Amino acid sequence: MNFEYSLAFAKDQDLADPLSGFRKDFLFPNQNGVPFIYLCGNSLGLQPKVAREVLEQQMSNWENLAVEGWFEGESPWMFYHKELKSLMAPIVGASPMEVCPMNTLTLNLHLLMVSFYKPQPGRFKIIMEAGAFPSDQYAIESQVRFHGYDPTDAIIEVSPRAGEYTLRTEDIVAKIAEAGAETALVLFAGINYFTGQWFDMEAITKAGHTVGAMVGFDLAHAAGNVPLSLHDWGVDFACWCSYKYQNSGPGGISGIFVHEKHFGDKTLNRFAGWWGYQEDQRFKMEKGFVPEAGADGWQVSCTQVMPMALYHASLKIFQKAGFMEGLRAKSESLTEYLIFAVNQVNIELGFVQFNIITPTEAIDRGAQVSIIAKEKGKEIFQQLVANNVLGDWREPNVIRLSPVPLYNSFEDVFRTAELMLKISKEIGL
Numbered sequence: 001m002n003f004e005y006s007l008a009f010a011k012d013q014d015l016a017d018p019l020s021g022f023r024k025d026f027l028f029p030n031q032n033g034v035p036f037i038y039l040c041g042n043s044l045g046l047q048p049k050v051a052r053e054v055l056e057q058q059m060s061n062w063e064n065l066a067v068e069g070w071f072e073g074e075s076p077w078m079f080y081h082k083e084l085k086s087l088m089a090p091i092v093g094a095s096p097m098e099v100c101p102m103n104t105l106t107l108n109l110h111l112l113m114v115s116f117y118k119p120q121p122g123r124f125k126i127i128m129e130a131g132a133f134p135s136d137q138y139a140i141e142s143q144v145r146f147h148g149y150d151p152t153d154a155i156i157e158v159s160p161r162a163g164e165y166t167l168r169t170e171d172i173v174a175k176i177a178e179a180g181a182e183t184a185l186v187l188f189a190g191i192n193y194f195t196g197q198w199f200d201m202e203a204i205t206k207a208g209h210t211v212g213a214m215v216g217f218d219l220a221h222a223a224g225n226v227p228l229s230l231h232d233w234g235v236d237f238a239c240w241c242s243y244k245y246q247n248s249g250p251g252g253i254s255g256i257f258v259h260e261k262h263f264g265d266k267t268l269n270r271f272a273g274w275w276g277y278q279e280d281q282r283f284k285m286e287k288g289f290v291p292e293a294g295a296d297g298w299q300v301s302c303t304q305v306m307p308m309a310l311y312h313a314s315l316k317i318f319q320k321a322g323f324m325e326g327l328r329a330k331s332e333s334l335t336e337y338l339i340f341a342v343n344q345v346n347i348e349l350g351f352v353q354f355n356i357i358t359p360t361e362a363i364d365r366g367a368q369v370s371i372i373a374k375e376k377g378k379e380i381f382q383q384l385v386a387n388n389v390l391g392d393w394r395e396p397n398v399i400r401l402s403p404v405p406l407y408n409s410f411e412d413v414f415r416t417a418e419l420m421l422k423i424s425k426e427i428g429l
């Protein structure tokens, strides 16, 4: 696309944007009464206006029905998670049977590793990306230790080549092939939180399966951001949080995916709980765990109604927007415009002050752009916040900006770039 670096151009893009109306469905934080340009949906999505209403509704159900709420009312809590399944499925490219909302992300990563990381002597290695989100590193290390292995032997990290920030698919595939039959599990993020790189999930899945390993993904930064086809790619399992691109609120409910090819496998370990028990027999309260069919069989505790209600409300907005197709089309050009505008700022300054480390090709990224400022990065970031642009800072040196197609505009992007230029000049660059 031919972009222009001007407010008029940005405004024209917004006028032509079929999704621009969704912006008014969200609440923007403000500073001294001035709303922020919010570019932090990769960390915590904005509050949908309906969220409060939805919570109020459940508060009323609790008030008026109390324990009977489990079986009575418009949508009894006992079956409430089912209402989310058909809305979650198109977000990750799965059938409703293959997904279920439950718990929180890192916890689900543990539960799924209990099922899908079954190390044996000779096949106990886990291949993951170097620089994965710390929680994933800790979860994986502790799982390895739990099975009696040493993380330094068992975990193989794939690193960028010298002088590069992101991974090459060929290097990931080669590393998996090299570990070969020793590989028990390949576990990657869909999108790396720091660089914003969207990995070639299909190629990674294929490479893992070629050596007989299980393949799982943490989709914290991918779900609701990029289109996914977990079922068709043959991914074994995945989990995600819903509070980043899916706007379900702080600490929101997580989602899991288990491929249907595993549904009949009785050898899978599970850390079981009563809510994963066969649903129509659950209240017989009998001895001996029998899992419910599908992803629901991984549930442990009773339905977390409040966070699920928030996720449900947010998924309805995705549904109204036509799920990922239109959102992705807008996201691709919105982020491309950000990349273009940042490069324009560099041109104005006469040197590469803002080095974009996120891959610029749409196929290799989602909404997020990670930027290393050559000079005074932290100071510039603080100035952006002081001037009502809210992105985030990741140690040691990265500014992350994520224009989100549901509520960000081309004008947001242009104004952000203008501010980056103005601040850079003001601090004497």
Ligand SMILES: *Cc1c(COP(=O)(O)O)cnc(C)c1O
Residues within 6 Å of the ligand: 104, 105, 106, 107, 133, 135, 136, 189, 193, 218, 220, 221, 241
């Ligand atoms: C955000 C994020 C988490 C957070 O995990 P919680 O259990 O929800 O606190 C974990 N992993 C990745 C890759 C993330 O991006």
